[in-house]
Amino acid sequence: xxxxxxxxxxxxxxxxxxxxxxxxxxxxxxxxxxxxxxxxxxxxxxxxxxxxxxxxxxxxxxxxxxxxxxxxxxxxxxxxxxxxxxxxxxxxxxxxxxxxxxxxxxxxxxxxxxxx
Amino acid sequence: xxxxxxxxxxxxxxxxxxxxxxxxxxxxxxxxxxxxxxxxxxxxxxxxxxxxxxxxxxxxxxxxxxxxxxxxxxxxxxxxxxxxxxxxxxxxxxxxxxxxxxxxxxxxxxxxx
Numbered sequence: 001x002x003x004x005x006x007x008x009x010x011x012x013x014x015x016x017x018x019x020x021x022x023x024x025x026x027x028x029x030x031x032x033x034x035x036x037x038x039x040x041x042x043x044x045x046x047x048x049x050x051x052x053x054x055x056x057x058x059x060x061x062x063x064x065x066x067x068x069x070x071x072x073x074x075x076x077x078x079x080x081x082x083x084x085x086x087x088x089x090x091x092x093x094x095x096x097x098x099x100x101x102x103x104x105x106x107x108x109x110x111x112x113x114x115x116x
Numbered sequence: 117x118x119x120x121x122x123x124x125x126x127x128x129x130x131x132x133x134x135x136x137x138x139x140x141x142x143x144x145x146x147x148x149x150x151x152x153x154x155x156x157x158x159x160x161x162x163x164x165x166x167x168x169x170x171x172x173x174x175x176x177x178x179x180x181x182x183x184x185x186x187x188x189x190x191x192x193x194x195x196x197x198x199x200x201x202x203x204x205x206x207x208x209x210x211x212x213x214x215x216x217x218x219x220x221x222x223x224x225x226x227x228x229x
Contacts, residue, residue, distance in 0.1 A: 031215055040125070042206060042221040043160075050215055058216070090159060096215060104150055105208075105217060107159040 002026050006091050006108035013081040013115045021076040021111050023091030029106070030096035032074035036060065036087040037110075043090065049074055050096045081115045088112050118143045120209050122220035129197050130228050137192040137223050139181075139207030148210040149190040150217075151181055155203045163205070166190065177201070199229045 007022045025032065033048035035058075045058030049068040063085060065077040074093075078085060089111045095103035121140045129135060141147060151163040164175025171183040181192045190207060207220040 033217075035219075040221060042122075043219040045216060045218075048215060092160075092217075104162045104165050105152075105160075107152075107161070109159045 004091055004093055004106050004108035006089075006111050008111060009109065011111060011113050013078070013113065015082060015115060017081050018077065018079050019081065021078075021089055021091075021113075023074045023076065023108060024072050025074075025091075025093040025106070026072065027093065027106065028071060029093035029103075030071070032068065032091065032093045033058070033105075034064070034066065034074070034076045035090045035092060036085075037090060038087050046076065046089075078113075081113075083115045086113060086115045118147075118209055118211060118218045120207055120218050120220035122205075122207055122223050124223045125221070126224050126226075128226045128228065131199055132196050133227075135192070135194040135197045135201070135225070137205055137207075137225070139190045139192065139220060141188050141190070141207075141209045141218075143188075143209065143211060146212055148212060149181075149183060150208040150210070151175065151179070151190075151192050152206045152208060152219075153203045154206065154222075160206065163192070197225075197227050199227050201225060202227045 004025045030051050034046040035043040044060050047066040049055045091108040092105040094105050119142045123138045149166040152160040153163045154160045166173045166183045174180045204222045206222045210217045
């Protein structure tokens with residue numbers, strides 16, 4: 001049982017490049033989400049999904065796209081990287097719905113992204 | 117909109133000192149409350165959670181938190197900290213049914229050996 005797996009761990013991009021951050025979970029969680037962590041700002045929600053084919057925006061969605069074609073995977077796409085997107089990105093998942101014991105979030109190990 | 121405030125941004129303690137980290141949230145209805153810990157270079161891990169029932173919640177590694185509804189607070193406590201408690205601590209709130217978790221800005225705790 002690997003939990004939440006994120007790849008890559010580190011990435012350096014040039015302004016304007018695109019890339020996809022991968023996230024996979026093997027706990028059959030319906031809910032998956034992406035956060036970015038910046039000093040002094042805590043974690044801010046980028047996008048989330050409550051099931052395959054369903055996604056929605058969080059607090060800071062601009063510049064990012066997501067899709068959810070399977071329960072297990074929730075990739076985050078940066079279409080045209082900007083220096084303001086330099087951050088640590090965390091994927092997190094949980095059971096959705098309040099008949100599932102009010103499950104807390106399980107986090108991946110993070111991706112440290114630098115955009116120059 | 118819901119928000120979470122953690123007033124202590126940096127805390128430095130000596131080993132064996134007592135710890136209390138403040139967390140206040142703004143939302144008038146039912147909430148689920150969490151404390152997460154992030155050790156240096158690692159991902160966030162759940163320390164403890166409150167959904168309902170006894171407002172004093174015990175978590176891992178000797179941590180506990182008390183939910184005071186009238187004060188919209190969920191402060192984290194530990195009677196005697198250890199060097200290994202050096203980490204960043206995040207309070208988080210979830211409104212049932214919204215699927216969104218709102219995190220505070222975090223408190224960096226440094227414990228001196």
